[in-house]
Amino acid sequence: MFCKDCGKKIDSEEKFCWFCDTPIAKSLNQNSATKDNSDPTFRSELLSLDSGGKNLPKSSKSQGKRPFRAIASGAVIVGVTSLFFLLNFNSIFSHKKKLVRKYNPPPPSSTIASATTTSPPPASRVSSLSGSNAKIAAIRLNSLLSQSGIGRTTLISTIQGINSCSISPSAATQFLKSVISNRQSLINKLGGAHLAGLPNETQLRSSLNLSWVYSLKADQYFLQWEQQVNNSSCHGQAPVTSAYVNAINESKLATTSKQNFLSIWNPIASQQSLPVLNSSQI
Numbered sequence: 001m002f003c004k005d006c007g008k009k010i011d012s013e014e015k016f017c018w019f020c021d022t023p024i025a026k027s028l029n030q031n032s033a034t035k036d037n038s039d040p041t042f043r044s045e046l047l048s049l050d051s052g053g054k055n056l057p058k059s060s061k062s063q064g065k066r067p068f069r070a071i072a073s074g075a076v077i078v079g080v081t082s083l084f085f086l087l088n089f090n091s092i093f094s095h096k097k098k099l100v101r102k103y104n105p106p107p108p109s110s111t112i113a114s115a116t117t118t119s120p121p122p123a124s125r126v127s128s129l130s131g132s133n134a135k136i137a138a139i140r141l142n143s144l145l146s147q148s149g150i151g152r153t154t155l156i157s158t159i160q161g162i163n164s165c166s167i168s169p170s171a172a173t174q175f176l177k178s179v180i181s182n183r184q185s186l187i188n189k190l191g192g193a194h195l196a197g198l199p200n201e202t203q204l205r206s207s208l209n210l211s212w213v214y215s216l217k218a219d220q221y222f223l224q225w226e227q228q229v230n231n232s233s234c235h236g237q238a239p240v241t242s243a244y245v246n247a248i249n250e251s252k253l254a255t256t257s258k259q260n261f262l263s264i265w266n267p268i269a270s271q272q273s274l275p276v277l278n279s280s281q282i
Contacts, residue, residue, distance in 0.1 A: 001024075003017040003019065003020060003022055003024070004022070005017065005020050006019050006020040006022070008020075133196060133197030134197035134199075134268075134272070136197070137194065137196060137197045137198045137201075138198060138268055138269065138272040139272075139274070140193055140194070141193065141195060141198070141204070141265075142269065142274045142275070144189055144190060144193065145277060145281075145282050147185075147186060148183075148186050148212070148282045149277075149281050149282055150182075151178075151179050151182035151183060151186070152280070152281070152282065154175055154178065154179050154182075155175075155176075155179045155219065157175075158172055158175040158176055158179070158222075162225070162226050162229055162238050163237060163238050164236075164237065164238075165234035165235065165236060165237065169226070169229075169230035173223070173226060173230075176219065176222055176223040176226055180216065180219045180220060180223065183212055183215055184216060186212055187209060187212050187216065190205065190208060190209055190212070191209070193205075198268060199264070199268060200264050203260075204261060204264050204265060207257050207258075207260040207261035208257075208261045208265075210257040211254045211257035211258040211261060211282070214251070214254035214257060215250070215251070215254040217250040218250035218251040218254060219247075221243045221244070221246040221247030221250060222243075222244070222247045224243035224247075225238075225241055225243040225244040225247060228241045228243055229241075255279050258282055259279050261282075262277060262278065262279065262282075265277070
């Protein structure tokens with residue numbers, strides 16, 4: 001159907017025209033089915049509808065236009081609010097940022113730097129770590145030297161007993177074999193010892209190893225000498241044999257290597273508060 005006032009097409013179920021807010025005649029026509037056409041009030045309503053609703057009372061017109069006015073008023077309020085927000089957006093946003101910074105201050109730059117990068121350890125800490133490694137390596141090597149000293153003490157006392165014919169051949173053989181076993185054990189331990197951190201580690205290891213290799217050969221020659229003395233009669237003093245001469249020569253080579261070793265080791269031992277040794281002690 002069409003509106004009688006503006007001529008626009010409207011839905012037949014509507015009570016007001018969406019374009020001009022004029023009441024739709026159908027709503028009154030439906031009511032007219034229950035009224036008598038001779039009713040003067042009803043006839044006046046029809047006349048008013050025929051004239052486009054211009055003769056209706058003012059209260060009826062104002063009621064028809066209330067939805068449009070409400071919509072218009074709401075649109076005006078929304079527009080004013082949006083304009084106010086846009087004009088004051090920068091100031092509101094900056095104020096919010098200030099509040100956030102006030103109650104949630106950013107972390108200090110040092111904290112950020114430490115979280116993103118790993119700083120190297122202080123120089124003092126590095127030196128202390130290297131010193132600790134050197135101390136452990138020095139203690140480990142000193143332990144081997146102590147074991148070597150015990151074996152040398154047994155060797156010296158056994159040789160003196162053989163030379164003076166004051167020790168039984170079986171005891172002399174047993175002692176010399178234990179000295180040989182101890183010396184071989186020291187060579188094996190030195191080969192696997194972790195001595196990182198000691199100054200001149202390579203020279204320390206090689207010179208000490210060489211001295212023990214020479215000493216091991218000397219120990220083996222001394223055992224041969226003891227067997228030669230055992231086969232002959234010993235009266236007051238053991239005879240000097242070829243085996244004894246070879247043992248003395250190997251001992252001299254060992255002493256030279258020990259002195260080379262001690263020239264490097266003793267300064268380290270002194271620095272690490274360990275015993276300072278001489279060649280006759282290892």
